[in-house]
Amino acid sequence: MTSPLSKLGLGSAQFALEQASLRGRPPQAEVRDILDIAARTGLACFDVAGWSPQVESVLGDIMPRPNPFKVSISTVRPDRGPDFVEAEVHASLRRLGVDHVDAILVPSATDLFGPHGLALWDRLKALKDQGVTRKIGVSVFASDDPLGVARRFRPDIIQAPASLLDQRLLIDGTLAALTGIGIEVHLRSIFLSGLLFLPADRAPNHLKEAASRISRARRLIAEGRSDPLQAALGFALSRPEAAAVLVGVTTAAELNAVIAAASSPPPDLDWDDMAIDDPVALDPRAWAAA
Numbered sequence: 001m002t003s004p005l006s007k008l009g010l011g012s013a014q015f016a017l018e019q020a021s022l023r024g025r026p027p028q029a030e031v032r033d034i035l036d037i038a039a040r041t042g043l044a045c046f047d048v049a050g051w052s053p054q055v056e057s058v059l060g061d062i063m064p065r066p067n068p069f070k071v072s073i074s075t076v077r078p079d080r081g082p083d084f085v086e087a088e089v090h091a092s093l094r095r096l097g098v099d100h101v102d103a104i105l106v107p108s109a110t111d112l113f114g115p116h117g118l119a120l121w122d123r124l125k126a127l128k129d130q131g132v133t134r135k136i137g138v139s140v141f142a143s144d145d146p147l148g149v150a151r152r153f154r155p156d157i158i159q160a161p162a163s164l165l166d167q168r169l170l171i172d173g174t175l176a177a178l179t180g181i182g183i184e185v186h187l188r189s190i191f192l193s194g195l196l197f198l199p200a201d202r203a204p205n206h207l208k209e210a211a212s213r214i215s216r217a218r219r220l221i222a223e224g225r226s227d228p229l230q231a232a233l234g235f236a237l238s239r240p241e242a243a244a245v246l247v248g249v250t251t252a253a254e255l256n257a258v259i260a261a262a263s264s265p266p267p268d269l270d271w272d273d274m275a276i277d278d279p280v281a282l283d284p285r286a287w288a289a290a
Helices: 027-041 053-062 082-096 118-129 146-153 174-180 192-197 204-224 227-238 250-263
Strands: 008-011 044-049 072-073 101-106 133-139 155-163 182-188 240-246
Touching: 008 027, 008 250, 027 053, 044 182, 044 240, 053 082, 053 192, 072 082, 082 101, 082 118, 101 118, 101 155, 118 133, 133 182, 146 155, 146 174, 155 174, 174 182, 174 250, 192 204, 192 227, 227 240, 227 250
Parallel strands: 008 044, 008 240, 044 072, 072 101, 101 133, 133 155, 155 182, 182 240
Antiparallel strands: none
């Protein structure tokens, strides 16, 4: 039987590399420990996305050698043309200290449907043909019509949000349809920005509508003799549609907790009963405007 850890991947979005210190430690030391643990545990995917050139250089300096990860990076916005996108891809590889990457992702479906989208995609296909990357893909939101994006561009990978609370792309069959046409699905946002861990009395005002449903999910998890971390991971890792499940952590202790929870058998819970449908809670992009 395949270990659930074989699906588990690491996202870098939560790394505190732009802070002066993290709980009294240099952030580079903390991230080095995170990457060492991920490498020893056999976490395959490492998603490096959205960082400044300076932070990419730091990651390149502290990444284990030889590099044990399937690294994915994201493109810059295509407004300045495909030549600039390609130059930035090569610059990212130099900063990370790698000759090639496993995947290059367009960070937003909006970029593909903009005036420079086709030129961007054609350039990424050329980079794949040149061996700069094994795969190309796009990161989507549920509202982006991921299946329509996939049918139009035929990416190798789609990175999409799905979680115990946000089951929209599972309920409507989108993720199953993506795998059905041969697209590799990577799940992100499996903790939905920590909502599952947030007690109802600490929910911000714009999430009050969803607070009772989240509290109910927490109660069902507790009644099932589990905890939110184990439940969130058990749900995501047990999804047959998911080729990879990306998690974000800020400390080595958090990653150790994730690995321990992921290594446990998934709890016997009624997953369907925990989904919420509050549009504000399910779209972190709306939180800033709330």
